[in-house]
Amino acid sequence: MIRRFLFSLAAITALSIPVAQSALAEGTVPTLAQLEVLPGWDRADGTRVVGLHITLPPGWKTYWRAPGDAGIPPLIELNGSRNLSAMVPEWPTPHVFSQNGMRSVGYRDDVILPIILTPESPDAPISLRGRLQIGICKDICVPAELMFDAALPPGSARRDPQISAALADRPVAGRDAGLGRITCSVSVTADGLSLSADFLLPSTGGTEYAVVETANPEVWVAEAVTRRRGDMLHVQTEMMHVEGGGFALDRSGIRITVLGSDRAVDIQGCPAP
Template sequence: MKRIALTILLALLPALGAAQSYDNVVEARLLPGWRLPNGDHMTALHIKLAPGWKTYWRTPGDAGIPPQFDWRGAKNMQAIGVYWPAPQVFWQSGMRSVGYKGDVILPLKVRLKNSGRDARLGGVIDIGICKEVCLPHRIRVSADLSAQQKKPDAVIAAAMADVPFGAKDAGVTHVACQITPRADGMGLRVAIDMPRGTGREETVIEADDPNLWVADPETGWKSGQLVAETRVTHMSGGAFALDRSGLRITILGGKMPVDIRGCTG
């Protein structure tokens, strides 16, 4: 399975990459952001990629490497949420990946232990970078988050505006998921009632169980519905249950990006 092969690749490549630095390919920093009226702090991770290079979205597809965040270097932080602007779909050698190129802004909302005090956000982030080959890359970032900074950052606000629309805002009226048994897991068919799009739509389907792997779907318009068909398997290769309400479907390549949570039978 491609995902198992990717796991092995992630385990082996840091040693291979140690002989060559890719720091000139990736620049990363945390933007200082601003303190929100509710006491949270809005900041962002800014990744700048050299021309021709790309990095990956939260669900990168069969050919990508998922980003991982470790914020143990933070102070006065209770929790942190990552907002994902709509990514691009890339095709290379017949394989699909989902991610970003150029300047990437990932907004971060930080919930503080003490909203009246300054905070510090710092940590280690493992990402995948890709040109002719795809490699894991580790970046370290840190920034002071001042409680006195109240002015919003237009760059972060613009990235927030690129986050996919919710189902209701995009005109989605119904989402049905049909599950069928297969020898290698389950077949999954998602049928979405929504306004007709561009005909170039791609979908990404995520399960709330991290042990489930969802293959890249085949997506197209059928009888007025956007239909995505794929298969789901468990990492162990054993039997499993699939919670339809825990599925997350993202539509890319249409008139607007759409984020759908859950579906019915």
């Protein structure tokens, strides 16, 4: 459990912005992953919207930001990038996969990941240099590593319909999905904390799966148990700090994503009863 957490912790600290070129690093299986940068457009606030298009062979999958116990989140190194002060990924709604009794969360075949870039100087090109590491799986799982070195000049105003569609496919905010009263109960366990969340939310369709995240990257969160009674949804999970022992839980930093067959809902914050 600790080793898996440490790997995930390193991976979730950053995301990828690859170039319009695909190449797997020496020692990995070739031609399984292809990446293309969709240059996107500049926004009025000075940020830049780009799209990372990941293409896999039929039936292969890669993972969401919180990939589940059986998944591997993406890892990025941005060594050498210039004119870039921040980036924020805008994750499209993922799918839930079951394999060998374990569940993972991610994307099959291909996905466009929109990313919002904040340049230090909006009037200068953004230089992106580094490498992307992802896990890709079918009957087996293999690592894929892609080096990138790209320049994104400023001045583009034309919206890319593919990126726009991916942005529209993000989970719906709780307030827009009919989210009602929500409360979180926290209790101490032998390994850390137990979290129980109860909230009013219309069904998202079919068998629902909830993913719980915290604002602290050093806190490991177990796969959640999800139960519904009418419009009331109950989500329970366990949390543990990587170094063991107790830790403070920021309720405002709790994020619960409910994935159903009809839609996904993004719930941020979980107050006390």
